[in-house]
Amino acid sequence: MLPPLPPLPAPPVAISAEIRLAYVLRHFRLAYPGAPTVLVDYAGTQPQVEIANSGAGFFATNEPYPTAPNWRDWQGQQVPFFFDNAPEIPLLILRENKAFISADIISAAFYLLSGWQEYFSIERDRHGRFPYKASVQKHYGFVTLPVVNYYFDVLRMAVEHVSRQPLQPRSWDSQQANFAAFISHDVDNLCSAWKAPIKAALQQRQFGRFGKLIWQHLTQPDAWDNLEEVAAAVAQYGGRSTFFILPTRRKALNGTPNADYRLTRQRQRQLWRLEEQHFEMGVHMPLTGDKMTLPNVSAFDLPFHAIGCRFHYLNWEPRLTPITISVNPIAAASKFQYDSTLSFAEHFGFRHSYCLPFYPFDFAVRRAVDFLEIPLNVMDATLHHPNYLQLEPSEILPALAPMFAEIKRFGGVASVLWHNQNFDPANQQNGPRQFHEIMAHLQREGATFRTGREIWQEFTAESTQHS
Ligand SMILES: [Zn+2]
Structure with missing residues (x-):
């Protein structure tokens, strides 16, 4: 018996390209502290790193799931790219002073990082949680792959190309821990370690063991x-x-x-x-x-x-x-x-x-x-x-x-x-x-x-x- 889900706000939540970009780029800069300021955007603003604009329509809906991702090789790893409408074009195209990313990795990163699927899905398990079986991670088999980090790796290469500077990922202490x-x-x-063994002893009618366990429980600290x-x-x-x-x-x-x-x-x-x-x-x-x-x-x-x-x-x-x-x-x-x-x-x-x-x-x-x-x-x-x-x-x-x-x-x-x-x-x-x-x-x-x-x-x- 679960209480009803809190309703979605009305009218539909529409997330603009500006909001998606700002949210994703903020996290990119947290992943690569000190990354140089490079204009990353969709076409129209003459950005240095241009992203294919394939996700726009989706974020005006309250649909939990986008169309199936396209799997591409990224440095030896197969990675699912959502909002990838041109799989025949190379993922990353580097020209002089400019880079083009042919999958909408901004929208895809926003989709996964924001938890869009679980906010708009009505699936919940018996504890009221969004279930794994309803997730894109389960459906497409990528729960053990940090896909957003791979998207950021593509963006890192693009930013390094246009800025001509290597980007350093976050390190965790002075010893440069990985x-x-x-x-x-x-x-x-x-205080409950004693309960299961005592119950089992009673069920199996092992009364000697039952007495011993009760004595232990009364005289010794609980194992938990x-x-x-x-x-x-x-x-x-x-x-x-x-x-x-x-x-x-x-x-x-x-x-x-x-x-x-x-x-x-x-x-x-x-x-x-x-x-x-x-x-x-x-x-x-x-x-x-x-x-x-x-x-x-x-x-x-x-x-x-x-x-x-x-x-x-x-x-x-x-x-x-x-x-x-x-x-x-x-x-x-x-x-x-x-x-x-x-x-x-x-x-x-x-x-x-x-x-x-x-x-x-x-x-x-x-x-x-x-x-x-x-x-x-x-x-x-x-x-x-x-x-x-x-x-x-x-x-x-x-x-x-x-x-x-x-x-x-x-x-x-x-x-x-x-x-x-x-x-x-x-x-x-x-x-x-x-x-x-x-x-x-x-x-x-x-x-x-x-x-x-x-x-x-x-x-x-x-x-x-x-x-
Ligand atoms: Zn707990």
């Missing part, structure tokens, strides 16, 4: 009460991570659970000790069960100052959440500078086909919101779950490695969510061992580990420097 890794933990449960162990596991790689803390135990209207723990004084001191070790605390936004409202975060007495959030169940209503995070006066009381919810629960990869942080688009006011989205690439549950993928432990890293290679190629952020409860050694499917394999891989590949706050600071500091 890419950043953002490790985070949604803290849903701290493990935040220090989680922190130590990350610190082993020289990294720090972000904990998203659920501030309420109250269930959503539809009965979906939120936290299984209370923020007692003892718990608060535990979180402060982690903060002293430079781990970050963010807010795990609870479910209300009501699509029209977000939880009143300021009503919760948070024992820490958070600038980042992620929604429980990766819950995100494209027609409401971006606006509400940025303008809702209640949320403004504890203003969020970044969110890290945007991912498909059903599949790892790139929900907006982009591997750098970006500013989500607010269609109601036709401009970007002012909080940063650090997209999530992989959640532990996605890898092994009855409703999602069913990878064997040995298949996990081989499945993820090509995605991490794409992020490394473009200097992006590899964002990994590993719930604290999956650091329980009893979990041998997507548990601590698989986490360590991923961490060791990221370290070998040269990632620098960053908290969400640090990524937000670095990303916004550079963009003001160069704007």
Whole structure:
């Protein structure tokens, strides 16, 4: 039972070429800080980099899906180009002092980065989320390819040609790290590890074992009460991570659970000790069960100052959440500078086909919101779950490695969510061992580990420097 979708604004949202260009070029400059100012435009303004104007008609409609993309080779990689009406013409034509791009990569980048498909689609899953199966990423098979970064790579070559200057992609620290890794933990449960084994013992009528487990539960800490162990596991790689803390135990209207723990004084001191070790605390936004409202975060007495959030169940209503995070006066009381919810629960990869942080688009006011989205690439549950993928432990890293290679190629952020409860050694499917394999891989590949706050600071500091 889902509440109705928020209605679309009337009259239809029409996004002009100027708005699409400004939004996309802003992100291009964030991807290549210090890029020289070059006029990139459609024909008519005598631009130095001219883009084929193939997308115009589409953005006057409220259609969720454009016509099928045309696949082209770009430096050895097959890449889908939407709004590509002239596949017989080479993608990039370089003349003296001028470049022509024969696919409308501005419209295509806008389409994917803005999340147009999910805003205009009416498809939602049982948790009210835009489903992977309704996405162009699933339909055309490119969820693990950061297609917008490839579009920007085409534009980079065009800009380098007309400006005669090499463009430098973003680097993440003084050691010139190839890419950043953002490790985070949604803290849903701290006290419930005992429940499933006790239930199983009872069902199997193993009463001796049942008694032993009850005794353990009463006399020993819960296996999921493990935040220090989680922190130590990350610190082993020289990294720090972000904990998203659920501030309420109250269930959503539809009965979906939120936290299984209370923020007692003892718990608060535990979180402060982690903060002293430079781990970050963010807010795990609870479910209300009501699509029209977000939880009143300021009503919760948070024992820490958070600038980042992620929604429980990766819950995100494209027609409401971006606006509400940025303008809702209640949320403004504890203003969020970044969110890290945007991912498909059903599949790892790139929900907006982009591997750098970006500013989500607010269609109601036709401009970007002012909080940063650090997209999530992989959640532990996605890898092994009855409703999602069913990878064997040995298949996990081989499945993820090509995605991490794409992020490394473009200097992006590899964002990994590993719930604290999956650091329980009893979990041998997507548990601590698989986490360590991923961490060791990221370290070998040269990632620098960053908290969400640090990524937000670095990303916004550079963009003001160069704007
Ligand atoms: Zn959660």
